[in-house]
Amino acid sequence: MNNKKLYTGFLSVTAALALAACGNKQQSSSSVQAPVEDGFKTEVVNEGTPISGGTLNMAQVSNSPFKGLFNPVLYIDSGDGAVVDMAYSSLFEYDANQKIDNSRGMADYKLDIENKTFTVHLKKGDYKWSDGQPLNIDDYIFTYEVISRKDYEGVRFSEDFLNVEGVEEFHEGKASSISGLEKIDDQTVKIHLKEVYPALELGGQAINALVIPKHIFKDMSYQDMITSDYSRTTVVGSGPFVIKNIVPGESVSFEKNPYYYKGQPKIDVKLDVVSSEQIVSELKAGHYDYVSGMPSDQYETFKDLDNISLLGLMTNSISYTGFNVGHFDAAKGEHVIDPSKKMNDVALRKAIAYAIDNDTIGKDTYHGLSVRANTLLSPFFKGVYVGKDVVPGFEYNPEKAKEILKEAGYKDVDGDGLVEDKEGKPLVINFLAAKGSETAEAVLQQYLTWWKEVGLNVQLLNGRTLDFQTYAEKLQKYADDFDMWTGGFTIGYNPSPDGLYGPKAAFNFGHFVEPKHTALLERISSNETFDENVKKQLFLEWQQYVQENPFAIPRFNTFELTAVNKRVKKINITPDKGTGWEEVELVADKGVASK
Incomplete structure (x- = not known):
């Protein structure tokens, strides 16, 4: 995962x-x-x-x-993640190609394509938690169960987990255990999958690299875990350090x-x-x-x-500007497009993209250490990232932004320099952003100025930037009081976009869902991509799709x-x-x- x-x-x-x-x-x-x-x-x-x-x-x-x-x-946020990285260890470590390296880490794996199994094996039988209690494969199985439980409200459960046999039944409360997790011994579990994909070897898709102590959390509900001292102060982990x-x-x-x-x-x-x-x-x-x-x-x-x-x-990592175009249907567990939402107009989104000059900000403000991103992938993923010669992204072009708005029916009706919507009503775009450094705040204000210069009335939500915790909570709980936001993701080693932008992905904060896009995501995550040429072609098509249908604007590679x-x-x-x-x-x- x-x-x-x-x-x-x-x-x-x-x-x-x-x-x-x-x-x-x-x-x-x-x-x-x-x-x-x-x-x-x-x-x-x-x-x-x-x-x-x-x-x-x-x-x-x-x-x-x-x-x-x-x-x-x-x-969910990277600040807490820095502490987690000190107190917990991932089961797997990775090579230069981002694949699981069996020569390193706590565990190794074996992928059996024919029988659709992925076997995880703890290399030693004497691993211990920081409190001295044994760490074994039961803890790993328990971690799968916690993430797959019906009461789990975190972001790590996704439709990827449904690829494990029995997860769906367990998640729906129809089974007391996950049938696809076959315990072989105290060090080994064989994971039975519905399908096998190349991303499995990257620790992606249905494969979980996390493990939490069963003896600590076994009797806790999700909400109990959230408030427990064991998740906040008295942390029992597997990492190099213990919180003092x-x-x-x-x-x-x-x-x-x-x-x-x-x-x-x-x-x-x-x-x-x-x-x-x-x-x-x-x-x-x-x-x-x-x-x-x-x-x-x-x-x-x-x-x-x-x-x-x-x-x-x-x-x-990738930073971006996202657009709120729908909502999350909790009953169905999936995102739904709302055609009536103002940001559902691709022309409006493109105009917003062309109106800002990320090349200049990267060069002058960030000394060339941030570079305008052209896609929602980082060049870190050398095998699938596509350069600007193929997918140009959105270069600063305010005249093009104005032209797009005009052709789409956005006109300045009252002569105040700001366009109204297609029906001639005031167009106000509410922008969610987190409080940052003085420089970051200045960049944000420059964005607002650039948007105003092309006739767009973009206003900070409630007139100000928000502290990170409030900002993150609005995204995670799918608040509906903003039209667009700025954010970013640290992606991990699996570049498949399905876990971020899929129809059931917890991180799909903008709720963008469209049949062609979903089909592309499914193919990228499928066993078709065992063929490297097919994999490259599908990632190319996805990056081209985002260029033409920007549900998010790439901002910077850093x-x-x-x-x-x-x-x-x-x-x-x-x-x-x-x-x-x-x-x-x-x-x-x-x-x-x-x-």
């Missing part, structure tokens, strides 16, 4: 995204790995002899506090998990939420050793700091920048060769300040 995370598209092109690091000169005290093809370094090795123990100070760059829901099957102390919304202190399957870490960690306005001064003072998600709009202020190395990778203080011995940030927490060491008692 894809581990998708939600973030707002305006937290410094974003607090949850992160940008960049290029042109960092090699320091005399460090050796830096040869650059990757994008020109960014991915590894640093600092001089010095490692000390015993110590606490690594890490910052989460965000202008909103933690929500405080630290459970891998419950959380929490300052609500502000910081989390971690201590070593003695039962971590890769070996007990050598350090403790303190994770703080730090605003984008404060992070550079804090970094300069040596207060933080490891910061991912450095704000690209401030790149010039930290790119030459002599106490850090900057590492960078293209993210698997590079995540990670700042590493000279106090840290070695860090590699690549997904397949990244430094594990059990390997991290410090070479000084405190962080090195910039001279």
Whole structure:
């Protein structure tokens, strides 16, 4: 199952995204790995002899506090996700092609295409939770059951799960267990599938990489789990660290998990939420050793700091502007188009897209570290992403935006410079956005100005940006008081769009459903794509479809920048060769300040 995370598209092109690091000169005290093809370094090795123990100070760059829901099957925003990643481990790890790597991780797998089974095997029989209790395949089966239960209201259940035999009956309350989860022994489960797809080998579709402790949550309802201390403060996990102390919304202190399957870490960690306005001064003072998600709009202020190395990778994230065109039918469990909604006019959506200049914002505001996105896929997915020479996206063209509006019947009836709708009535577009940095707020205001210049009256919902928690709640609960919003997704390793935009996808916040689109999504998720040529063709057709029928406007592809203080011995940030927490060491008692 894809581990998708939600973030707002305006937290410094974003607090949850992160940008960049290029042109960092090699320091005399460090050796830096040869650059990757994008020109960014991915590894640093600092001089010095490692000390015993110590606490690594890490910052989460965000202008909103933690929500405080630290459970891998419950959380939705990337701030909480950063804590979950420290306290829990995924069963699988992945290679450079984003496929499950059987040589790494807690578990390996075997896909039997002929018999339509996917076998998950825990490599050792002595895994333990952080409280010392055994971690076995019953926990994994239980996690499937929690996500598939009828009372589960989170975002991780989707129609993908229905591909497991018996999930539908279990979800509907017609069965007490999932018949397709065949326990072989305490380390092994054979998952019986209705169909097999290539995405299974990416940990996608019906395959769950998450595991939560059955002995903790077995008697809890969904709502009990939401409010339980075990999901918020007294977290029992499988990751490298255990939560020691929490300052609500502000910081989390971690201590070593003695039962971590890769070996007990050598350090403790303190994770703080730090605003984008404060992070550079804090970094300069040596207060933080490891910061991912450095704000690209401030790149010039930290790119030459002599106490850090900057590492960078293209993210698997996408930021976008979405449109509310329908509603969620809870009885049917699917999204439904509302033809009467104002944003259901593709001409209006295209005009909105052509009216904004993301090329200039990326170049001038984000120093080229954010690049205008042309599709709803990141170049991270090299095998299926299509470049601007084939799918151009929406370049700034205000005259074209005006022409589209005019041809579609949107005219300025009263001469105030703003167009009315096709019936001559006032057209007001309510825009949902989360509060971000000063730069992000300025970009947002520039968007409003550009839209006004082509005659569109776009107003912030309730006249202001919202805190992230309120913003995320409106999306997750499918509020109906806004017409469009800005947001983003961290996609995971499976690029299939069905889990984000499908007719039953929890993340389909705009409720867009259309037969041709649904058919494309189904084919992309089908076993047709075992043929790489078919896979590439279908992804091409999908990206072309979104160009012609934009239910969301791609905004930016970004590079995540990670700042590493000279106090840290070695860090590699690549997904397949990244430094594990059990390997991290410090070479000084405190962080090195910039001279």
